[in-house]
Amino acid sequence: MTFFFQKHIGALLAVALLAQACTPSIEAPNPGAGPVDFSNYIAVGNSLTAGFSNGTSTGGGLYRSGQLESYPLILANAMNATGSRSGEFLQPLFPEGNGSGYSVLDAVINGVPTLRDLPPDLTQIETPSPLTFKDITNGYEIHNLGVPGIKLADINTPGYGSALGNLYFERMLPDADQFTSYLSYVAKRKPTFFTSWLGNNDILGYTTGGAASGSITSQEEFEALYRQMLDTLLRKTPQGVTPKGLIATIPNVTSAPYFTTVPVNCIVLTTQGQVDALNTGYVPYNARIDQINVSLPEGGKLAKITFKLGANAAVIAVPDPIYAPLGGLRQANTGELILLTAASVLPLGRGSAIPLDNRFVLTATELVDIDKRANEINTFIRTIAKDKGLALFDATEVLERVKAGTYFFDGTRITARFISGGAFSLDGIHATSRGYALIANEMMKAINTTYGSSLSPVNVGDYTAVTLPK
Amino acid sequence: MHTFALALFNIWLHITAKQAAALSTKPFIPSYLFMTKIFTLTSLGLLLGSQVFAGGYQVSIQGQKQIGMGHTGTAIAWDASSIFFNPGSLGFLKKSSVVAGASFIRASTAYVGNDGQSYKAETDNPLGTPFAAYGAFFVDKNKKIVVGLGANTPFGSTTKWDDNWKGADQLRSLKLQTIVTYATVAYRVHEKVSVGAGFNYAFGSVDLKRRASSLYNGTTYADVQLKGPASGMGFNVGLHLAPTQKLSVGITYRSQIDMKVENGDATLNNAPKIVLDGNTFPISGATKFNATLPLPAVTAVGIAYKATEALTVAIDVNFVQWSAYKELKFDFVDNFNASKSTASPRKYKDSFIYRVGTNYAVNNMIDVRAGGYFDQTPVQNGYMTPETPDANRVGLTLGAGIKPIENLSIDASLLFIMGQKRTQSAADAQSAGTQDAVQPGTYQQRAFAPGIQVSYQF
Numbered sequence: 058m059t060f061f062f063q064k065h066i067g068a069l070l071a072v073a074l075l076a077q078a079c080t081p082s083i084e085a086p087n088p089g090a091g092p093v094d095f096s097n098y099i100a101v102g103n104s105l106t107a108g109f110s111n112g113t114s115t116g117g118g119l120y121r122s123g124q125l126e127s128y129p130l131i132l133a134n135a136m137n138a139t140g141s142r143s144g145e146f147l148q149p150l151f152p153e154g155n156g157s158g159y160s161v162l163d164a165v166i167n168g169v170p171t172l173r174d175l176p177p178d179l180t181q182i183e184t185p186s187p188l189t190f191k192d193i194t195n196g197y198e199i200h201n202l203g204v205p206g207i208k209l210a211d212i213n214t215p216g217y218g219s220a221l222g223n224l225y226f227e228r229m230l231p232d233a234d235q236f237t238s239y240l241s242y243v244a245k246r247k248p249t250f251f252t253s254w255l256g257n258n259d260i261l262g263y264t265t266g267g268a269a270s271g272s273i274t275s276q277e278e279f280e281a282l283y284r285q286m287l288d289t290l291l292r293k294t295p296q297g298v299t300p301k302g303l304i305a306t307i308p309n310v311t312s313a314p315y316f317t318t319v320p321v322n323c324i325v326l327t328t329q330g331q332v333d334a335l336n337t338g339y340v341p342y343n344a345r346i347d348q349i350n351v352s353l354p355e356g357g358k359l360a361k362i363t364f365k366l367g368a369n370a371a372v373i374a375v376p377d378p379i380y381a382p383l384g385g386l387r388q389a390n391t392g393e394l395i396l397l398t399a400a401s402v403l404p405l406g407r408g409s410a411i412p413l414d415n416r417f418v419l420t421a422t423e424l425v426d427i428d429k430r431a432n433e434i435n436t437f438i439r440t441i442a443k444d445k446g447l448a449l450f451d452a453t454e455v456l457e458r459v460k461a462g463t464y465f466f467d468g469t470r471i472t473a474r475f476i477s478g479g480a481f482s483l484d485g486i487h488a489t490s491r492g493y494a495l496i497a498n499e500m501m502k503a504i505n506t507t508y509g510s511s512l513s514p515v516n517v518g519d520y521t522a523v524t525l526p527k
Numbered sequence: 528m529h530t531f532a533l534a535l536f537n538i539w540l541h542i543t544a545k546q547a548a549a550l551s552t553k554p555f556i557p558s559y560l561f562m563t564k565i566f567t568l569t570s571l572g573l574l575l576g577s578q579v580f581a582g583g584y585q586v587s588i589q590g591q592k593q594i595g596m597g598h599t600g601t602a603i604a605w606d607a608s609s610i611f612f613n614p615g616s617l618g619f620l621k622k623s624s625v626v627a628g629a630s631f632i633r634a635s636t637a638y639v640g641n642d643g644q645s646y647k648a649e650t651d652n653p654l655g656t657p658f659a660a661y662g663a664f665f666v667d668k669n670k671k672i673v674v675g676l677g678a679n680t681p682f683g684s685t686t687k688w689d690d691n692w693k694g695a696d697q698l699r700s701l702k703l704q705t706i707v708t709y710a711t712v713a714y715r716v717h718e719k720v721s722v723g724a725g726f727n728y729a730f731g732s733v734d735l736k737r738r739a740s741s742l743y744n745g746t747t748y749a750d751v752q753l754k755g756p757a758s759g760m761g762f763n764v765g766l767h768l769a770p771t772q773k774l775s776v777g778i779t780y781r782s783q784i785d786m787k788v789e790n791g792d793a794t795l796n797n798a799p800k801i802v803l804d805g806n807t808f809p810i811s812g813a814t815k816f817n818a819t820l821p822l823p824a825v826t827a828v829g830i831a832y833k834a835t836e837a838l839t840v841a842i843d844v845n846f847v848q849w850s851a852y853k854e855l856k857f858d859f860v861d862n863f864n865a866s867k868s869t870a871s872p873r874k875y876k877d878s879f880i881y882r883v884g885t886n887y888a889v890n891n892m893i894d895v896r897a898g899g900y901f902d903q904t905p906v907q908n909g910y911m912t913p914e915t916p917d918a919n920r921v922g923l924t925l926g927a928g929i930k931p932i933e934n935l936s937i938d939a940s941l942l943f944i945m946g947q948k949r950t951q952s953a954a955d956a957q958s959a960g961t962q963d964a965v966q967p968g969t970y971q972q973r974a975f976a977p978g979i980q981v982s983y984q985f
Contacts, residue, residue, distance in 0.1 A: 080635065080637075080973060081635055081636060081637035081649070081946070081971040081972060081973040082637060082971075083637050083638075083639045083647070083948055083969055083970075083971050084639070085639045085640070085644070085645045085646065085647045086643050086644075086645055087645060088645050138645070164801065165801040165804075463962075465953070465956075465962035465963060467693055467694055467696060467697070467966055467967070468694065468696055468697045468962070468963055468964060468965055468966050469696045469740060469741065469963070470962070470963050477741070479741055498642075502642065505643060511643050512643075513640075513643065513644050513645040513646065514640070514642050514643070514644050516640075516646065516693045518691075518693065518695065518696055518738070518740045519691065521740075521743045522740075522741060522743055523743070524743055524744070524745040525742060525743060525744055525745075525799030525800075525801055525802070526744070526745075526799060526800055526801055527744045527745065527746070527799060527800060
C-alpha cells in the first residue's frame with residue numbers, strides 16, 4: 058500500500074488538486090469595523106428610528122414585528138458581525154401582539170384599498186385617557202432611543218416623557234423621571250457610535266396636517282437644537298473614546314405616497330347630470346370671479362370653477378386673502394398636493410360640491426414655503442456632517458430616487474407608489490420592513506465610506522414589503 | 528348632500544366594505560393600484576445563454592475523442608460524431624460507424640454580493656448527464672456517399688440556487704433539457720474533398736422558477752414558474768479537405784436554431800388574492816406563453832496536422848454569432864404582471880472560441896489526448912444574469928482511447944472548465960439599463976466532467 062502511494066503520489070496529488078479546483082471559490086470580504094468603535098451604539102431619532110410602520114389614525118404603528126426589523130437593529134447586527142460590538146441590541150419592545158396598534162390591508166376592490174386599524178394591545182395599556190402604555194423596565198439600558206412623533210423642538214421640553222407628553226417616550230422613561238428631557242435622557246448614554254435622525258417631524262408635523270395649523274421649527278431654533286444634540290452625542294466617553302456617528306437629511310414630502318397618491322384631478326364624473334349639477338352650483342361663484350377679474354391685471358386673473366365629464370381638479374379651501382370674497386375656495390392646480398387622508402372624505406362630496414378642508418391640501422404657496430425650509434434644514438445638516446466628520450445618510454436624495462423609480466436592489470425595483478411600491482407602509486409615510494432594510498444598507502454605505510469600516514449590507518429581499526391579503 | 532356619485536380610485540380609502548362595494552359599482556375604469564409591473568420577467572435568459580457551445584455548467588460534450596483534444600474536430604474524421612463536428616468529414620471515414628457516449632458534469636457557480644457585502648451563495652446543481660449518439664453508414668459500394676443520424680444534448684442542465692438566495696427574484700432554478708437530432712448526408716466529391724449537409728431538429732423543455740418578493744401574503748412570497756416545451760429547426764453544412772497525407776482542413780457552418788416555446792405555462796403561485804384581478808395577473812394565476820430563443824449560428828474552421836505517424840495536432844476556431852440574441856421576449860395570452868408581453872435586453876456580442884488539441888498514439892491499441900480552449904464570453908457588462916453568469920472560460924482536457932479488439936474503441940475524457948471571476952456592479956447594470964434584470968455581484972463558474980463512449984466501425 059505504501060508502495061502504491063509512493064508510486065502514485067504525483068497522480069494522487071493531481072487528482073486532489075483537480076477536485077479542489079473544480080469548486081469555484083470567491084473570497085467574500087470579511088466585515089470589519091475599521092477605526093470605528095461600535096461597542097456602545099445608540100440610535101437617536103423619531104418613529105423611523107423606532108421601527109414604526111403601518112400607522113393608524115389614532116397614533117398607533119409601533120409593534121413588535123416592526124421593531125424587530127428596525128434599521129438600528131439591522132445596523133447593530135452588522136456591527137456585531139465585525140466583532141466590534143457584541144450582545145443583544147435592546148429596544149423598547151412591545152410583547153407579541155398589536156403593540157400600539159397598526160393598520161392592515163383587508164382588500165382591494167376595483168383598485169380601491171380597504172384598510173383597517175387594529176387596536177392597541179389592551180394588556181399594554183396603563184391608562185386609557187390620556188392613553189399611556191406600561192413602562193418598559195430597562196429604559197436606561199435600551200439602545201434604540203427612537204421616539205415616534207418627536208420633533209427636534211421637543212428635545213429640551215421637560216415633561217415630554219410624562220403622561221401629558223409623548224406616550225412613547227413616557228413608556229421608555231421610569232415614572233420617577235418623567236420630567237427628564239429627551240436630551241438629558243440621551244446624554245446619560247455616552248455612546249461610542251450613534252445614529253441620529255431627527256428633524257423629520259419638525260416639518261412633517263406641519264405638512265401632514267395640510268399646513269393648516271402649527272408651524273415648522275424656525276431655522277435658528279433648529280440649528281441651535283441640532284448642534285446641542287450633536288454636542289451631547291459627541292462627548293468623549295468615560296473610556297476616552299471620541300464617538301463617531303451618522304446623521305441623516307429630511308426627505309422631501311413629495312417623495313412619500315401620503316402626499317402623492319390622491320391626484321389633483323381626483324373628482325371623476327361619469328354622468329352629465331353630475332356635471333350639470335356642479336356647474337349650476339358654481340354659477341354664482343363664477344359670476345363673482347367675473348366681477349373681481351375686471352380689476353385684476355392680465356395674467357393675474359382668477360380661474361373659474363368648471364366641471365366636465367371625466368377627471369376634474371378638486372375644489373379646495375384656501376387661506377389666500379384674494380379668495381376671501383369668493384368664500385375662500387378654488388379648484389386645485391397641477392402640482393398642488395392632496396393628502397391621503399382626503400381619500401376618506403372625497404366620496405362624501407368633499408372636493409366638489411363642498412371644498413376640501415385646507416388640512417387635506419398642500420397648496421402651491423405652502424409647498425414653496427415647505428420646500429424652502431426643507432432645503433435650508435438639509436443644507437445645514439449636510440454642512441454640519443462635513444464639519445464634524447460625520448457619516449451622512451442623504452435620505453432626501455435616496456427617496457427621490459425611490460420616487461423616480463430608479464432605485465433597485467437585486468434586480469427588483471422599489472418605488473414610492475402606495476401599497477405596491479414596496480418602500481412605504483400603509484400609512485404612506487413610514488417605511489415597510491423592506492424600506493427600513495434599504496435605509497440600513499444606505500446608512501452602512503455612508504458609514505463605510507466615511508470611516509473605512511466594512512459593515513456588510515443585508516439582502517433587502519429578505520425583508521417584506523406591504524402584506525397583501527391572501 | 529350631494530346625490531351624485533364620485534368614483535375615486537387608486538387611493539387609500541378608510542371606508543367600510545359596504546362603501547367600497549358601492550364605489551365598485553360605479554361605471555368607471557379604475558387605474559388599478561396594481562396595474563403596474565410588480566417585477567420583471569426577464570429571466571429565461573435562456574439557458575440558451577452562452578452555455579450552448581461554451582463552458583460553465585452546460586458544456587460542449589459532443590464526442591469523447593474530440594473532448595480529449597480541447598473539443599477540436601472540424602478537420603478530423605474520427606467517426607460518426609462528425610455528423611456534429613463537420614458533416615463534410617464523414618466522406619473521409621473508412622468504415623461505417625456507430626458511436627454512443629455520455630459525460631457526467633458536476634458544475635457549480637459561486638456568487639458573492641456587491642457593495643462590500645460578505646454574503647456568499649453557491650448553486651446546488653444536480654449531476655448533469657449529456658449524451659451523444661451517432662451512426663454513419665456508407666450507402667454505396669464505392670464508399671462515396673454516407674448517410675448519418677445523430678442526437679446529442681448541447682445544452683441541457685439544471686441550475687439550482689437556494690430558494691431565498693440573494694438573486695431569487697431573478698432565478699431560483701432553471702431546468703433545461705434539449706436534444707438536437709441530425710439527419711445528414713455526405714459525399715466524397717474527390718479523393719481530397721468531401722462535403723456534407725444535415726437537417727437539425729431540436730426539441731426539449733424549459734422550466735424556470737423565480738421568487739416574486741414584491742408579492743407577500745403575510746406568510747410567504749409569491750413565485751413564478753415558466754414551463755413549456757421548446758423546439759426548433761436548423762441545418763449544418765461542412766467541407767473537409769485533405770490536400771496532403773498529413774494535412775487536413777475543415778470548415779463547417781451550423782445555422783441558427785430558433786427554439787420556440789409555444790403554449791408554455793406561466794403560473795403565479797402563492798399569490799396574494801388582490802393581484803389575481805384579471806388585469807395584473809389572471810384570476811386563476813395561470814396563463815399560456817410563447818417565447819423564442821435563438822441558438823446562434825456557428826462557423827468553425829479547423830486544421831489538423833499529422834506531425835508524425837503517432838502525433839496529430841489540431842487547431843479549431845469557432846465564430847459564434849451570438850449577436851442574434853438581442854432580447855428575451857415573452858408573449859402571454861392574458862395579462863401577466865400587468866402586461867401581455869415582457870422583454871429584456873440581452874445584446875450578446877459575437878464571440879470566438881479558440882481550441883487546440885493533440886492526439887498521441889502510444890501504440891496500435893492506445894491513444895492519449897490533451898487539449899484546451901479559450902472561450903470568449905458573448906455577454907457584455909451589465910447583462911450578466913444568474914442563469915448565465917457568463918465570463919471568459921478556459922477549458923482543459925485530457926483523454927484516452929483503447930481499442931481492445933479490432934473496430935471497437937472505448938474512449939474516455941476529462942474536462943475541466945474554469946470560468947473567470949467576473950464582477951458586475953450596480954453601476955454596470957445602470958449603464959446598461961438592466962437594473963431590473965440582472966443581479967449585481969461577483970460570479971465564478973467551475974465544472975468538471977468525466978465522460979466515456981463506445982464506438983464501433985464496420
